[in-house]
Amino acid sequence: MQSLPPVQEALLAILLAAGGPVELPRLGAILSRFHPGVHWEEALEELCATGWGPMELLRTGTVCHLRIRARHGALLAAMELQKPRPLSRPALETLAVIAYHQPVTRPEIEHWRGVSLSPGILQQLQDLQWIETAGTRDSPGRPALWTTTPEFLRHFGLPDLGALPAGLSGPESAP
């Protein structure tokens, strides 16, 4: 069985555990700390050039991430691995607040949900093209205003926002 230089193994461990793109400066900082004196950039370049087993390593701008080689496409399609999972509860609640109370700012969403918003959620909903920003509120800090998109209407089969089913509105109105 092939063995990897320790810094390359560490690099792969980080990318595998992160489950998404990792910023190169952050990657470099951790690798230099755990493998002082080793050129992590060289290790990265080598992995980018050769890949590792079924994976390839991609570097775009200041991030890098893993991907399974194109040649395994037929195999993976046959596995039908990618079953849609339900939208996570925090994401669902955030989307509900935006849909029913738009336009809303991030602090308002946090107020409605009663918890602070973890950074990935708005990004995830944005990646799904269900929400977008539309201007800013004219209050201190000028927070961005979030609204749903036409793609949101299309995905949920709504002619317009007025067709959203009645959700109980809260005992108090939004701030």
Add this chain to the structure above:
Amino acid sequence: MQSLPPVQEALLAILLAAGGPVELPRLGAILSRFHPGVHWEEALEELCATGWGPMELLRTGTVCHLRIRARHGALLAAMELQKPRPLSRPALETLAVIAYHQPVTRPEIEHWRGVSLSPGILQQLQDLQWIETAGTRDSPGRPALWTTTPEFLRHFGLPDLGALPAGLSGPESAP
């Protein structure tokens, strides 16, 4: 860089793309189709014995999955990808009632613990995606039935509910 035997590479591609446990019969069916005449069980056994780069391959019951080797723990902890928050004692006890006695209703949880459930606890466990409701009990009020989720198993490294450890007796239990 040396290359991996094709059936092992295919096996790893499937497990990596799945991002979780894969049923062995399904794995075998696909591998036999794409690599006819090759003993996929041998390839699996070899990978289980040696691991592969930063990962090890675990086989529990009829499923197998990948895990990052323990030696990268310090590195990944330093990455702070996900910081586990300690559970409060009431939350942990509530999770224990649900995990070991599912499906249970809220009044049943309160009966087991001998104290009423403060409102945030089920919410917290739900936000962690460790518990969910699965139908209602056919009794007055039709209370919701709580169960644990696949995410709960994943988080505690359990192949299935049958693998839950036996309860530990109290440090001061009667002699």
Add this chain to the structure above:
Amino acid sequence: MLLSTPEESGIRVEGERLEHLPDGLYVPPDALEIFLDRFSGPLDLLLWLIRRNRMDIRNIQVAEVTSQYLAYLEEARRRNLELASDYLLMAAWLAEIKARILLPVPPANGDTDMDPREELAHRLELLAEIQGQARALDALPLLGRDFWLPAAVPHERLAAPTPHADLAMLATALQVLARRPRPAIPAGHQIASPAFSLRQRMGELLALCQSLRRPLGILELLPDQPDRMLLGLSLLAVLELLRQRALRLLPGEDGSWEVIRV
């Protein structure tokens, strides 16, 4: 371990660990509230008392345990500690069990009531079981603390599927939110009070810079009075003046900064 139980950690008073509580009232002054907080409820306190007295759950000396339990409650009441009503309910139940033990056993009359002592033992066993299971869960390795899993690696031809969400889920989520207790809406930060206003503070700072005609360091810009509001306003005023380009930032000595009137 994610948690500690009273049994494991003992009671700490002013940093001193008390392995064995003195007899009489078992918790020294001022520690009672912390002590009671450690229990998840009255049943938990009772279970602890029974274990501490080395009694068998199946053979509880109800009179003794009840008097100890009531002593805690009495002490809590004397110190005006707020106890959940569950604690009082338990006291009433214990009193009832005690009374029924003292009464002569009535002839069998088809009464299907569970022997109250039996029921208490049963409830305590349930709690002990749960606590053991909670400890077992707590001892399990935890993702992100003790082990790490590789996340799903994407493939270019297999786009990540759109997560499942439908309108019913959306409406339900909103209903759940409406029922969830929320912190009161913060009243917003009222910066302008009759005594100080941002505009006034900006004017004062500007006048100060103009009159001195030299770069001013941070300490000179802050108010003399130890007033939090005025301190905040002063910092805000500096930032606002910098933004309006009425002041300019200069590097000061040893890495500090100074401002000067433009």
